[in-house]
Amino acid sequence: MPRTIPIVPRAGGPAAADDAQEAALLELAIAAFGNRERALRWLRRPRRDFGGLAPLEMLDTPAGARQVAALLRGLAAARGEDEA
Structure with missing residues (x-):
């Protein structure tokens, strides 16, 4: 089942x-x-x-999560350079 961004984060637990x-x-995606x-x-x-x-589906593995985060960091950096 694909992951979703929770509206209200759950407290505690796995x-x-x-x-x-x-x-x-x-937060990276917003940036x-x-x-x-x-x-x-x-x-x-x-x-x-x-x-x-979907990028959220990639979070099922640590390698997939790193791949999505790396892409988003690059996009955020490029956006920051464009705004500077």
Whole structure:
């Protein structure tokens, strides 16, 4: 089942680490795309870069999460350079 960005984070339990990872990824996506709506749209849409998986689906493995985060960091850095 694909992951979703929670509206209200759960406290404690094993899912808390997943929530923290998703929250950090959302912050990176907002930095890359400028607002929450565009960031969520990108995170949920299947991408060719990820073999047709949505970026949120990539969080199922540590390597996939690193791959998504690296791409978002690059996009955020490019956005920051464009605004400077």
